[in-house]
Amino acid sequence: MLEIIKPGVQMCIQDLGRYGYRHLGVxxxxxxxxxxxxxANTLLGNPPDTAVLEITVGLSxxxxxxxxNFAVTGGDLNARLDDCALTPxxxxxxxxxxxLSFASSPSALRAYVSVEGGFNLHPVMGSDSTDLQAGFGGIxxxxxxxxxQLSYKASSEKQSIGALQPPxxxxxxxxxxxxxxxxxxxxxxxxxxxxxxxxxxSNRMGMRLNTSVPVSHQVTINSQAVLPGTVQLPPNGAPIVxxxxxxTTGGYPMIAQVISADLRHLAQLAxxxxxxxxxxxxxxxxxxxxxxxxxxxxxxxxxxxxxxSFS
Amino acid sequence: MNQEQxxxxxxxxxxxxxxxxxxxDAQQNRxxxxxxxxxxxxxxxxxxxxxxxxxLVLKNPAHCSTWQERLLTLWEExxxxxxxxxxxxxxxxxxxxxxxxxxxxxAQLGLSPRxxxxxHSSPIYQVKFLGFLPGFAYLGTVPQQLQVxxxxxPRTQVPAGSVAIAEDLSAIYPSGxxxxxxxxxxxxxxxxxxxxxxxxLLQPGDNVKFVPQKEGLC
Numbered sequence: 001m002l003e004i005i006k007p008g009v010q011m012c013i014q015d016l017g018r019y020g021y022r023h024l025g026v027x028x029x030x031x032x033x034x035x036x037x038x039x040a041n042t043l044l045g046n047p048p049d050t051a052v053l054e055i056t057v058g059l060s061x062x063x064x065x066x067x068x069n070f071a072v073t074g075g076d077l078n079a080r081l082d083d084c085a086l087t088p089x090x091x092x093x094x095x096x097x098x099x100l101s102f103a104s105s106p107s108a109l110r111a112y113v114s115v116e117g118g119f120n121l122h123p124v125m126g127s128d129s130t131d132l133q134a135g136f137g138g139i140x141x142x143x144x145x146x147x148x149q150l151s152y153k154a155s156s157e158k159q160s161i162g163a164l165q166p167p168x169x170x171x172x173x174x175x176x177x178x179x180x181x182x183x184x185x186x187x188x189x190x191x192x193x194x195x196x197x198x199x200x201x202s203n204r205m206g207m208r209l210n211t212s213v214p215v216s217h218q219v220t221i222n223s224q225a226v227l228p229g230t231v232q233l234p235p236n237g238a239p240i241v242x243x244x245x246x247x248t249t250g251g252y253p254m255i256a257q258v259i260s261a262d263l264r265h266l267a268q269l270a271x272x273x274x275x276x277x278x279x280x281x282x283x284x285x286x287x288x289x290x291x292x293x294x295x296x297x298x299x300x301x302x303x304x305x306x307x308x309s310f311s
Numbered sequence: 312m313n314q315e316q317x318x319x320x321x322x323x324x325x326x327x328x329x330x331x332x333x334x335x336d337a338q339q340n341r342x343x344x345x346x347x348x349x350x351x352x353x354x355x356x357x358x359x360x361x362x363x364x365x366x367l368v369l370k371n372p373a374h375c376s377t378w379q380e381r382l383l384t385l386w387e388e389x390x391x392x393x394x395x396x397x398x399x400x401x402x403x404x405x406x407x408x409x410x411x412x413x414x415x416x417x418a419q420l421g422l423s424p425r426x427x428x429x430x431h432s433s434p435i436y437q438v439k440f441l442g443f444l445p446g447f448a449y450l451g452t453v454p455q456q457l458q459v460x461x462x463x464x465p466r467t468q469v470p471a472g473s474v475a476i477a478e479d480l481s482a483i484y485p486s487g488x489x490x491x492x493x494x495x496x497x498x499x500x501x502x503x504x505x506x507x508x509x510x511x512l513l514q515p516g517d518n519v520k521f522v523p524q525k526e527g528l529c
Contacts, residue, residue, distance in 0.1 A: 019356050019357055020356065020357060021357075021445075021510070021511075022357035022358075022359050022368070023346070023357065023358055023359045023360060023440075023441060023514075023515055024441050024445060024446060024503075024510070024511040024514075025441040025442045025443060025444055025445045025446060025447050025511075026445045026510075027445075124505050124506065125505055125510060131445075131505075133444075134444065134445045134486065134505070135486075136505035136506075137505075141505075175319070175321055175322070177320075178318050178320065178326065178328070222332070222361060222362035222363045222364070223361055223362045223440065223442065223449075224326070224328070224359075224361030224362065224363075224364040224366065225320075225324075225326070225357075225359035225360075225361055225364070225365075225366035225368075227320065227321065227324060227366075227368065229321060230320070230321075247442055247443060248359060248441070248442045249359065249361055249440060249442035249443075254320070257320055257321035258321075259321065259322060260321070260322055260323070282319070282322060282375075285321075285322045286322060286372070289322070
């Protein structure tokens with residue numbers, strides 16, 4: 001059992017998200033940094049979609065009550081196992097009673113923890129993800145709080161091992177959005193021609209961006225489907241990059257769509273961080289997704305060989 | 312004249328946009344026929360109906376450009392007659408605590424409270440699309456005389472089951488939530504249950520008939 005001693009700002013159970021119910025108003029949920037989740041599960045030999053703990057900001061503590069191999073991935077929130085500093089992108093072994101803690105970091109926002117074999121959970125509508133707004137999935141539909149317990153099967157010690165994670169960046173690649181023509185501007189003019197600052201008013205639903213030169217307007221569109229990664233431009237001219245917990249439809253003009261491979265970078269941008277956008281192509285976007293898949297495949301192959309030579 | 316078109320949204324989604332301000336009944340039902348047809352084809356990870364559009368998020372993004380063509384072809388081939396809606400009858404208790412905005416609204420519009428109930432419960436509504444909350448169905452169309460703006464200041468908590476109106480739409484809050492719609496009544500029918508095999512009662516295109524109950528105004 002993993003006991004939550006201190007949840008910090010936000011700690012919740014997420015997997016790759018809930019699909020197939022969007023037409024009923026059900027949001028996707030799921031980890032904001034899918035690559036980090038897949039790396040964690042690959043390090044432990046778990047199926048890649050095994051649910052993990054998503055830790056936002058840090059300032060949290062967890063106690064292992066059974067021995068297990070676990071992985072810490074995503075942003076570097078200065079994790080420690082008792083007094084020993086941990087590196088994101090690595091797997092470790094915890095004895096019963098050891099405490100995993102996260103401090104915080106000015107340059108990272110979210111870390112992920114997976115245990116070998118995964119946590120025992122009850123999927124809701126095909127997913128273990130916590131839908132924080134609607135209040136289902138995960139553990140009773142809520143962010144975790146002190147004294148909550150997550151059960152898992154004990155595992156025997158494996159050699160500690162890891163690899164460098166693909167780096168995070170603050171230049172985000174986008175594809176053009178459909179409604180720029182209504183605003184008489186291009187995606188480049190509206191989004192790619194300046195630096196933005198992440199607003200403190202950002203959360204898992206969306207990242208609001210501030211600028212000193214907003215392009216305000218009075219255009220609304222008929223409500224249509226939006227997706228995580230859709231960039232909306234509300235009338236006040238401050239764009240919103242929708243994230244996993246966003247509503248399913250929206251009436252603000254959609255000026256861009258973040259490519260799938262770059263969504264992970266958004267997970268690490270805290271309030272006040274600078275972010276910029278550049279236009280890319282469908283071909284390049286697909287290539288970037290393939291590159292991430294290749295990285296995971298290489299990691300899995302390397303681990304298979306190492307684990308075999310250890311045993 | 313509609314100039315329907317398709318375009319990609321990101322790498323995985325194809326949108327059929329009918330490029331008009333509103334749909335007539337025939338176009339609306341044709342859009343629901345397309346939704347149902349796409350569901351049966353099982354090619355979508357998600358298929359979301361909008362007010363005048365449909366978005367197909369593909370399971371296999373490699374098929375995006377093919378689907379840009381196919382959506383247009385299917386739209387041409389399907390007709391309103393291909394869609395048969397399910398009709399739900401929902402009991403509603405109008406007025407008093409169940410509908411705190413009913414009396415002020417009657418005063419504002421110069422109508423009797425009974426007129427409001429009569430006007431609101433007379434149409435057969437259709438689920439235009441869902442959003443905002445799981446199971447929150449946007450129901451059209453509220454009779455013209457009853458079309459009013461949202462409250463100036465939204466309530467911090469609207470109880471689950473509240474039957475409400477805003478502009479040309481009506482809705483039932485499937486769960487408690489903040490909200491700015493005007494509350495006319497309450498329905499105890501469960502609209503959304505995440506644990507159920509079929510979690511959502513109202514599906515896009517379904518019909519809804521409100522039936523005033525004698526416990527409230529009728």
